[in-house]
Amino acid sequence: MDAIVKNFPASSQKQPQPTQQEVEEAVRVLLRWTGDDPEREGLLDTPKRVANAYRELFGGYAETTEEILGRTFEEVSGYDDIVLVRDIPFFSHCEHHMLPIIGKAHVAYLPQGRVLGLSKIARVVEVFGRRLQTQENLTAQIASAIDETLKPRGVAVMIEARHMCMEMRGVQKQGSHTLTTTFTGEFKANAAEQARFFTLARNP
Numbered sequence: 001m002d003a004i005v006k007n008f009p010a011s012s013q014k015q016p017q018p019t020q021q022e023v024e025e026a027v028r029v030l031l032r033w034t035g036d037d038p039e040r041e042g043l044l045d046t047p048k049r050v051a052n053a054y055r056e057l058f059g060g061y062a063e064t065t066e067e068i069l070g071r072t073f074e075e076v077s078g079y080d081d082i083v084l085v086r087d088i089p090f091f092s093h094c095e096h097h098m099l100p101i102i103g104k105a106h107v108a109y110l111p112q113g114r115v116l117g118l119s120k121i122a123r124v125v126e127v128f129g130r131r132l133q134t135q136e137n138l139t140a141q142i143a144s145a146i147d148e149t150l151k152p153r154g155v156a157v158m159i160e161a162r163h164m165c166m167e168m169r170g171v172q173k174q175g176s177h178t179l180t181t182t183f184t185g186e187f188k189a190n191a192a193e194q195a196r197f198f199t200l201a202r203n204p
């Protein structure tokens with residue numbers, strides 16, 4: 001259970017999971033808040049659909065990266081250079097407005113004798129993406145999950161994303177991208193490694 005607690009936002013532990021009925025009622029309240037009528041035919045099944053969609057979109061709370069990454073890794077002898085998975089698409093939601101964050105992640109590490117299955121890196125991005133997030137925390141969480149589990153010589157994560165809470169409302173900066181990075185180990189200590197990561201991540 002330790003891993004689950006560690007991987008969860010502390011707040012999510014405090015209250016019991018609401019029932020399906022409670023969630024559907026909450027959606028009906030939101031429908032009324034928009035000005036629409038939850039009793040009209042087109043909206044009758046909407047609360048149920050929204051509840052199910054939320055279960056999927058926020059399915060990251062039910063998973064831990066420890067489970068995904070596992071405890072056994074492929075041992076490699078001979079390859080110790082950068083491993084980069086580029087352009088991993090993700091959909092998340094901002095914790096301030098619960099509106100979509102749409103982006104892609106570039107994740108690299110410098111192996112220390114062992115490597116991850118490449119699909120596992122994308123799964124880590126997905127698990128943290130399917131929670132309420134800030135882009136800064138998402139970037140840091142991906143880096144530290146890989147750093148702590150695989151213990152490589154260094155991890156580099158860069159995320160480029162569009163925030164619908166900025167684009168659809170308020171300041172309305174359509175099409176603007178927010179860029180965040182986190183570096184650990186040799187990527188943090190060594191400017192040349194960092195520069196190499198940027199070159200590999202951004203050049204086609």
Ligand SMILES: [Zn+2]
Nearest residue numbers: 094096097165
């Ligand atoms: Zn927001």
